[in-house]
Amino acid sequence: MASSQVQSLLRFLSQDAKVPLAGAMGKVTELIKADLITAEKISKGGLKALQDIFKDDKLARQVLNASKRVSKKRPPAETTAGSPQKRSRISTRDLTATPYATECALALPVSDVTEAELLDIVLFTNRAPLVLAFALCVLRYTMPEQPISSRLSLAQAVVSANSRSKAVSLGLESEETVEEESWEEGQPTVSVLGRNIKILKRWDYDPREGQPPQKSLSVEDMIDDILGKCSSDNLEPAPPIWGIDVQAARRMHGSDISEKQEQALPIHTPQSARSYLFKSFVKAGSEHTTQLKKSKSRNQIEDEAEKEACVGHLLRAINSVCRSWASTLSKDELDRRAWAWYVHVRPSIKSGVGGWGEKGAVKLADILALKKRPNPAT
Template structure:
């Protein structure tokens, strides 16, 4: 089955049939073996076959109905009228009609050109979880340079989730064993991110450069699409971080044995991780007062733009830190060191600013101070 056919099938499942992308990817081989590789062949197939593949009657019916609708639309004659206008296709983060390159490009994070002197004078307001997310996304660019941005965001969110649960257990807010401790996701490969093992799902047949024009976005290929290895070293395919807690909760929809062996694995989506980053960083109130536009009079659009600028400042500071150490540390050592860096600069639980809940201050000068001086 050619890569283009796989992509076409995944687009049908994720867009038309509304099947979660991770589930769709895990069912490609079974659909291929059953010779159900297009909407047309699926519409002509039997519901029983789909039920055996998806292990979910409702989902199987959903796929079959979508295939019939899609096939009917494609076979219906079309007429052009003088008043009709062709609709423009929009890039979709969920797959849809967008190419992998368009999907990765839509996930792009803000890039700051601020000087080190400017960064040293900036203090941001945030809490711990998004700061962990920002560190993980940045460090992964150096420890797993072949991974595209969608994978880095997914893996970073997996770290945040695991870290948040550990914190909740230590504070007595949650009890019992974690899903991973109970064996959920057992057998899946793992990678280390910020010195924490994360269960991953390999994204076979996904090429983040598919759909890229020859002259398009050459300067940002590495940051968005991942590094292309030219040596003979074996590289991992793009990865998803698996949400093992969601996998555990899936037990409520079936028997424990079914839930543990089902290959429809829930993932951490890069879109949610990106959204979390964009809404989590602002200048401290004292710095905001220095601006020409008082905070209370800012429009939602102005606030959104400011959050993006602040995120760019933070990412650049962490990137400068990683750049200074990458030439002298192995990927494993850099991964371990990064967690210690986060611990050094994270906002204290007692540093919350009045009126801002548990949010605390993060001084970018403290991040820059951790750089290796040549």
């Protein structure tokens, strides 16, 4: 079964049927074996099959009712894995507080459209969230052992570092202020998109804690992408890390010394990074009609679903480029080139303020043009 179909099934269970994502992942293999892989098939499969799988009459009825509701609401063509799905956001309140469930709640959308369809998509955004997207994608290949929470935190730290550099270039902040961080001396750093990001190691955190056993290779691959890949050598795995919020830490450094001793270093939270990413992209042709969409025929959930679909399309395009080069470039070189790729495709802002907070067009065709092409000589 294709990973896109697994994603579609998980989206239905966790968002339409309101099954906690951690629990939904534990039932995917059984649903696949029973050929209950779409809302339409589940609605026709009957209650008994779902009771045998979920072992909970109330939950089985909940899934069945959701499948009937979704099947009636969506045309048959939209129930296939190749079509966009209307999604609502995953609420962490619906999940148990295990690290595994927390990481699953941060999972990013996956685009099911073909690459040919991606070529026709144009998004409107500003430069900061595009940096966030590039950082997230390159981290999948330069730090594959890091879970999604760490990658989101590190990517947001890159955006913050770039914002500070922009403030210096505009004269809003002095070089001395940016470098005034001797309190952080000795704090470890990692390089992301050429930026040295100060980090905090999470020694007591295991993203796989609470993970149910998986028997489907498709599910395992998807879980590895969320939780971080296990090391194939005998070396001790690197711990998950946070990107330190340098600006917040500097403000804390200026506070009373007794208060500082009681406070942990502030970090960029993955939830805020994810939220920022999801609200920052709109498809070309829709950004001028936002108010028209706020009508009886279009609700907030549908608007959010469209924005999440845009994020899925963008991440798929950038990931495709990173994956095409990952086998031939070192991690350091891939990281360096990713910044150059961002510079090449970033929105062209025509106003004269500098453009960091203003919107422009990003053509996914321009991103996909950066893919490594096969060498004809080989």
